[in-house]
Structures are given as C-alpha cells and as structure tokens.
Amino acid sequence: MIELESKLELINLDSIRAQLDKTPPLDSFEWQYRQVTESTNADALHLFETNRSPCIALAEMQTGGRGRRGRQWFSPFAKNIYCTIGMLKSTEACNPGLLSIVTGIALAETLAKTGIDGVKLKWPNDLVYQNQKLGGILIESKSITRQNYFFAIGFGINVTMNAEDLAAIPQPATCISLIAGSTISRDRILVEAIRQVVTAVDAFDQSSVSRVMDKFHALDALRGQTITVKSGDGSIRGLNLGINADGQLQLETEQGRQVFSAADISIGSIA
Numbered sequence: 690m691i692e693l694e695s696k697l698e699l700i701n702l703d704s705i706r707a708q709l710d711k712t713p714p715l716d717s718f719e720w721q722y723r724q725v726t727e728s729t730n731a732d733a734l735h736l737f738e739t740n741r742s743p744c745i746a747l748a749e750m751q752t753g754g755r756g757r758r759g760r761q762w763f764s765p766f767a768k769n770i771y772c773t774i775g776m777l778k779s780t781e782a783c784n785p786g787l788l789s790i791v792t793g794i795a796l797a798e799t800l801a802k803t804g805i806d807g808v809k810l811k812w813p814n815d816l817v818y819q820n821q822k823l824g825g826i827l828i829e830s831k832s833i834t835r836q837n838y839f840f841a842i843g844f845g846i847n848v849t850m851n852a853e854d855l856a857a858i859p860q861p862a863t864c865i866s867l868i869a870g871s872t873i874s875r876d877r878i879l880v881e882a883i884r885q886v887v888t889a890v891d892a893f894d895q896s897s898v899s900r901v902m903d904k905f906h907a908l909d910a911l912r913g914q915t916i917t918v919k920s921g922d923g924s925i926r927g928l929n930l931g932i933n934a935d936g937q938l939q940l941e942t943e944q945g946r947q948v949f950s951a952a953d954i955s956i957g958s959i960a
Contacts (some may be wrong), residue, residue, distance in 0.1 A: 694887070695765070697767040698767070698874075698875075699724070699749060700722060700747055700749065700766055700767075700875055700876060700879065701876050702720065702722040704876055704881055704948040705707060705876055705879055705883075706720060707710075708880050709719075709838065709880060709883060709884060712884065714743070714887065714891060715883070715884070715887055716812070717742060717743060717897065718723075718743045718744055718745055719736055719740050719741070719742050719743070719744040720744065720746075720747075721736055721744065721745070721746045721747070722746075722747045722748070723746075723747075723748045723749070724748070724749045724766075725748065725749065725750045725751075725752065725766070726746075726748040726750070726751060726752070726761070727751065727752050727753040728751055728753050728843075729746040729747065729748050729751065729771050729773035729843055730746075730773045730827060730829050731753075731852050732744075732746035732748070732773065733746040733774070733775035733827065733841040733843070734775070734831060734839075735774040735793070735840050736775060736875060737775050737831070737839050737841075740833045741780065743774075743775055743776050743777060744774075744775040745773070745774055745775070745883060746772070746773045746775070747771065747772050747879070748771045749766055749767045749771075750764050750765070750766040750767070750771070750878055751764040751771050752764070753800070758794055763854075763857050763858050764845070765850065765854050765947045768847075768849045768850055768854065769845060769846060769847050769848045769849070769850065769864070769875075770824075770844070770845060770846040770875055770878060770879060770882070770884070771843075771844060771845050772843070772844055772845075772879060772882070773841050773844075774841075774842045774845040774883065774886055774887060775836070775839060775840070775841050775842070775858065776839070776840055776842065776887070776890055776891070777833065777837060777839055777840075778837070778838060778840055779836050779838075779891065780836050780837070780838060781836055781838050781895075783838075783840075783890075783893060783933075784895070784935060784936060785828075785838075785936075786839065786935045786936030786937060786950060787830055787893070787898065787901055787932075787935070787936035788828055788840060788842070788844045788890065788893075788936075789813055789814045789826050789911060789936070790810070790812075790813070790901060790905050790932065790936050791889050791890055791893050791901055792826050792828070792842055792844065792886055792889070792890065792906060793810045793814065793815075793816065793826055793905075794810070794889065794901065794904045794908065794910075795825065795883070795885040795886045795888075795889040795890075796816055796826075796844060796846070796882055796886065797810060797816065797908055798810070798885055799878065799881045799882045799885045799886075800816075800846075800865075800878070802881055803873055803877060803878055803881060804869060804873070805818075805865060805868055805869060805873075808823060808908075809908050809909065809910035810905060810908045810909060810910060811910045811911060811913070811954070812905075812909065812932060812938050812954060813908075813936070813938070813951065814826040814827065814828075816846065817910050818863055818868055819863070820861060820862065820910070821861045821862050821863040822847075822858065822860055822862045822863070822869075823846065823847055823862070823863055823864070823865075824844060824845055824846035824847060825844065826842070826843065826844045827843045827844075827846055828840055828841065828842050828843065829843070840890075842886065842890065846862065846865065846878065846882070846887075847864035847865065848864055848865045848866065848873070848878065849864060849865070849866045849872060849875075850862075850864040850866070850867075857926065865878070898934050899934075902931075902932060902933075902934065903936070905931070905932055906931045906932075909929075909931055909932075909955065911929050912929050912930075913928070913929060914928075914929055914930070914956055915927065915928055915956065916928075916929045916940070916954050916955065916956045917954065917955050918938070918940055918949055918952045918953070918954050919952060919953040919954070919955070920949060920951070920952040920953075925940070925942055925944075925947070926942070927940040927941050927942035927943075927947070928940065928941040928942075929954070930946070933948060935950075936950075937949060937950050938942050938952065938954065
C-alpha cells in the first residue's frame with residue numbers, strides 16, 4: 690500500500706466514465722484503472738488481447754513507463770497523467786507517421802481548453818512549454834489483419850510536481866500546476882484529453898492530412914530554426930522545415946534536403 694501525501698488526490702474513474710461513457714465511440718470502450726502498473730501501454734495491449742475491443746488504461750504510477758527508444762518515463766505516484774487509449778484503425782485511413790502528430794495536436798488543444806495556453810509540439814512526440822518538457826507520447830501497434838492495426842496510444846502529462854520531482858527528469862521540464870499557478874484537476878484534464886484524442890484519431894484519414902500538417906506547423910516549437918538531428922547515423926545540423934505528408938521531419942542541410950522518420954532533435958535548452 691502506498692502512503693499518500695496529504696494533498697494528493699487519486700483519479701476518480703467513476704466520475705470520468707460518467708462524463709464519457711455515453712459519447713460514441715467511447716460507449717464501446719473497456720476501462721481499466723490501477724494505482725501502480727508497469728505500463729499503461731502494456732495494459733491496453735493486454736486488454737485488447739483479452740476483450741478484442743477498444744480500451745482505456747489509466748494508472749497513478751508506472752514502474753516501467755517508457756518514452757521513445759526505450760527511455761524510462763519518470764512516473765511519481767498520483768501527480769501526473771499516465772493514460773493509454775487503445776483503438777483499432779486501418780492503415781489506409783491512418784498514416785502511422787502522423788498518428789503521434791494527431792495525438793499531440795489533440796493534447797495541445799485539450800490543455801488550451803483547460804486554460805493552459807502556449808503549449809507547443811516538438812517533433813515527433815513531445816509537448817513543450819517555453820522550451821521545457823510538459824509531456825510525451827508513445828504509440829505502439831499490433832497487426833490485426835493485413836490492413837488493420839490496434840494502436841496503443843500512450844501519453845503522459847506532468848500535472849503536479851515539486852522541484853525534486855522535476856530535477857529527476859534529465860532535461861528541462863515543467864508541469865501544469867507551475868504554468869497555471871494553481872492546481873488543475875487531473876480528472877478534468879483526462880476527460881477532455883480522452884475525448885479530444887479519441888475524436889481526432891477516429892476522424893483522421895487521408896483527406897485530413899493537409900489540415901493536420903497546417904495545425905502542426907502552427908504548433909511546432911522549432912520550425913524555422915536551425916536544429917541538430919541525432920539518429921542512428923550520427924548528428925547533422927540544418928534548418929527545420931517542418932513535416933511532410935508522411936509525418937517525417939524535413940531538414941535543409943548543406944548536403945540538401947533530408948527527411949527523418951524517427952530521430953532526436955535539439956536546439957538550445959530543448960533536448
């Protein structure tokens with residue numbers, strides 16, 4: 690049993706479900722809430738194996754939460770949001786390279802609706818505020834048929850963290866309570882985030898690619914800046930031209946234009 694700090698409040702699953710359960714397509718979702726779990730992405734994948742239905746997995750703490758490239762995701766108990774939305778999507782209707790972008794846009798719009806303006810996106814999967822990391826996205830998939838996949842769309846958002854918590858993150862980071870100057874209920878953020886992400890992913894198809902690109906470019910924290918891109922082949926610097934229709938990063942370099950499907954990018958204090 691974990692001893693709670695006096696000001697910590699647990700997620701109220703019943704309240705969240707009451708606000709979302711009657712909203713299609715969320716009325717068909719399975720739900721799971723755990724105080725401590727290894728990974729909400731793993732939970733969602735297991736739920737799908739068991740029930741073969743879309744699902745939402747929530748936790749107060751992850752012991753094995755991961756970011757990109759297997760990096761550990763710092764997960765203090767009952768302070769942040771750790772959520773995975775599991776959805777079925779066809780490859781024809783969903784460009785996998787843009788799915789993280791669609792999710793990031795939905796989360797930035799969620800935070801704007803809850804009073805947190807100025808949240809930007811850092812390709813390929815980070816939420817940032819004034820060059821500090823606020824959250825991240827990790828999407829995993831499982832092939833169902835030749836053209837259909839189950840996507841575990843995991844995201845974490847820093848909500849209420851103290852200086853010691855933030856110092857444990859190996860890059861400049863912030864949280865909702867610091868930005869807002871007050872506490873915002875995680876339940877409130879989760880209701881809006883789940884609604885926005887499910888709606889955005891469900892509606893996304895090839896006809897909406899250009900709109901997604903435009904929205905990302907407006908939210909891109911590093912567009913038009915000279916950045917360093919680190920990939921398996923080493924590092925290269927160039928001008929960030931934004932993303933293409935496949936969700937790849939476009940970089941103008943001395944060797945010409947290059948594109949990247951996955952890489953780490955940095956400039957100044959953003960890592």
